[in-house]
Amino acid sequence: MAVIELFNPLLDLFKQYWVAIIGLATLLYLLSNRYQKGLQKIPGPWIRSVSSIPRILSVYKSFSHEDDLRLHKKYGKIVRIAPNSLSISDPHEINTLYGISTKFYKSRFYDLASVHDEEGLVPDPFVLTNKELHSRMKRNAANAYSMNGLLQMESWIEPVTERLLQRLEERHVKTGQPCDLGKLLQLYAMDAVFSLTFGKDKDFMEHGDQHGMMRTLDLMTDYMAIFGQIPWIHKFLLGNKYGTRLLLGQDTSEEAIMKLAMSEVDAVREKDDDSGPCTFLRRLLLNQKSNPASLTDREIFTHSFGNIAAGSDTTAIALRSVMIHLLQYPDVQAKLHAEIQSANLQLPVSFVAANSLPYLNAVIKEAMRLHPSVGLMLARYVPQGGATICGQYIAQGTEVGINPWVLHRDPQVYPQPDIFRPERWLEAEKEHLSLMNKSFLTFGAGAHTCSGRQISLMEVTKVIPTLLLTYDFKLVEDGRDISFKNRWFTPQKGLKVFITKAKNEVSFR
Numbered sequence: 001m002a003v004i005e006l007f008n009p010l011l012d013l014f015k016q017y018w019v020a021i022i023g024l025a026t027l028l029y030l031l032s033n034r035y036q037k038g039l040q041k042i043p044g045p046w047i048r049s050v051s052s053i054p055r056i057l058s059v060y061k062s063f064s065h066e067d068d069l070r071l072h073k074k075y076g077k078i079v080r081i082a083p084n085s086l087s088i089s090d091p092h093e094i095n096t097l098y099g100i101s102t103k104f105y106k107s108r109f110y111d112l113a114s115v116h117d118e119e120g121l122v123p124d125p126f127v128l129t130n131k132e133l134h135s136r137m138k139r140n141a142a143n144a145y146s147m148n149g150l151l152q153m154e155s156w157i158e159p160v161t162e163r164l165l166q167r168l169e170e171r172h173v174k175t176g177q178p179c180d181l182g183k184l185l186q187l188y189a190m191d192a193v194f195s196l197t198f199g200k201d202k203d204f205m206e207h208g209d210q211h212g213m214m215r216t217l218d219l220m221t222d223y224m225a226i227f228g229q230i231p232w233i234h235k236f237l238l239g240n241k242y243g244t245r246l247l248l249g250q251d252t253s254e255e256a257i258m259k260l261a262m263s264e265v266d267a268v269r270e271k272d273d274d275s276g277p278c279t280f281l282r283r284l285l286l287n288q289k290s291n292p293a294s295l296t297d298r299e300i301f302t303h304s305f306g307n308i309a310a311g312s313d314t315t316a317i318a319l320r321s322v323m324i325h326l327l328q329y330p331d332v333q334a335k336l337h338a339e340i341q342s343a344n345l346q347l348p349v350s351f352v353a354a355n356s357l358p359y360l361n362a363v364i365k366e367a368m369r370l371h372p373s374v375g376l377m378l379a380r381y382v383p384q385g386g387a388t389i390c391g392q393y394i395a396q397g398t399e400v401g402i403n404p405w406v407l408h409r410d411p412q413v414y415p416q417p418d419i420f421r422p423e424r425w426l427e428a429e430k431e432h433l434s435l436m437n438k439s440f441l442t443f444g445a446g447a448h449t450c451s452g453r454q455i456s457l458m459e460v461t462k463v464i465p466t467l468l469l470t471y472d473f474k475l476v477e478d479g480r481d482i483s484f485k486n487r488w489f490t491p492q493k494g495l496k497v498f499i500t501k502a503k504n505e506v507s508f509r
């Protein structure tokens with residue numbers, strides 16, 4: 001009783017001046033944000049330096065890349081986009097932030113993509129901040145992602161591509177009905193990466209998203225993009241099991257995806273059948289057999305699960321970007337057609353044959369430059385002791401990153417950056433080409449470079465000439481419906497086309 005009485009005068013004071021007290025506390029909080037770590041010297045809008053809310057809203061409305069571009073145009077190569085967050089657009093800092101031996105490490109933004117099971121954090125290279133474990137995991141799976149390894153898995157893509165063509169033929173060419181090619185390419189990418197990983201797929205093209213996998217991946221990237229701007233909130237939401245249950249219910253589709261991937265791993269191991277071409281999963285199981293200490297079961301499962309989560313949407317975005325740009329730039333399409341025709345490619349198009357076509361490679365690279373599949377900055381923390389970035393000292397623990405979308409539109413690296421011009425990759429002087437290549441961040445850079453880069457390049461390089469050799473495509477309503485959202489991944493919508501047989505159609509042998 002006596003103790004409570006001690007607080008009474010304070011309570012009375014608060015009742016009398018609560019507006020002023022709350023106002024003062026808010027002001028102090030905003031000022032402490034602005035002046036933290038000496039970051040007030042970094043240019044940027046004042047509002048961004050005091051609160052994360054404008055950044056969250058910018059990401060929420062799905063067009064933060066436009067805000068980022070505008071801010072860099074106004075403020076230069078380094079911009080404060082949130083109280084503790086700096087966006088960098090300078091190719092000379094790529095090595096500082098992402099180089100193989102950098103001490104910069106992934107920011108808590110990535111925590112929101114982490115998956116936990118009964119044993120704790122599932123060790124996924126995408127989210128790992130433990131550099132030793134990260135490089136061990138990557139090293140021990142490297143042969144499964146290598147070009148050599150992939151060439152052995154290539155044939156797993158063929159039946160999926162054949163089904164894609166059949167579907168286009170029966171449902172669209174024969175009927176004259178328009179096709180939502182954007183949607184179909186997403187289902188195709190899902191089937192292709194499933195097939196290559198496990199040696200069978202779920203026929204997404206026929207059954208659609210029956211396991212709710214694509215919906216879950218979409219929700220998870222929305223969640224990561226928006227709440228990743230204030231990662232401390234994760235432990236109150238999906239970062240704890242009660243929050244997960246409350247927000248997603250008992251049996252989440254994320255769990256369903258994990259169970260599915262686990263059961264595929266078990267099935268392949270039980271079958272122990274090494275006839276037929278090697279799959280990604282079999283390659284990892286063979287690695288484990290020859291050196292049991294190199295890979296744990298959980299790591300094998302994570303790599304396989306990761307292929308589905310990281311390799312379907314991203315590849316679909318790249319495929320759509322190539323098709324959209326080809327249909328919007330008929331001259332480029334004609335030039336590519338000529339190259340493909342004169343190469344005398346056969347179906348199924350082999351990766352080695354298609355990959356030797358310089359213009360095709362330039363088209364793919366240019367489409368991935370203009371529309372990278374990741375549209376937020378690849379966020380890292382400044383390590384202990386701080387660092388100098390763009391000539392400014394930045395204190396440790398500050399979040400910094402380069403957004404591929406922004407750097408890919410730097411006119412000093414890519415003159416007239418908004419124009420789709422594959423020739424830029426073929427005509428540039430040696431030194432400038434090296435700057436362009438270094439600044440090409442579609443697959444990230446350094447130690448965390450995309451593991452599945454070659455898988456997606458193989459898929460895209462094979463399927464684009466296949467489509468062009470077989471059919472002619474025409475945008476419905478000149479593609480006025482085409483749009484996209486940027487929530488980490490940048491999926492497009494509205495790629496609707498009419499399809500007819502190509503004049504010099506090539507068919508499967």
Ligand code: HEM
Pocket residue numbers: 125126127138193306307308310311312314315318372373374378379441442443444445447448449450451452453455456
């Ligand atoms: C066009 C297709 C793809 C694009 C544009 C893409 C993009 C990226 C980017 C930008 C990163 C780096 C993220 C960061 O540093 O924060 C990354 C990492 C990763 N990607 Fe991809 N990706 C693609 C396809 C794939 C595929 C097909 C797979 C697997 C089959 C895959 C697996 C991974 C993995 C495991 C990582 C984490 C690597 C690490 O942190 O060490 N990706 N990807």
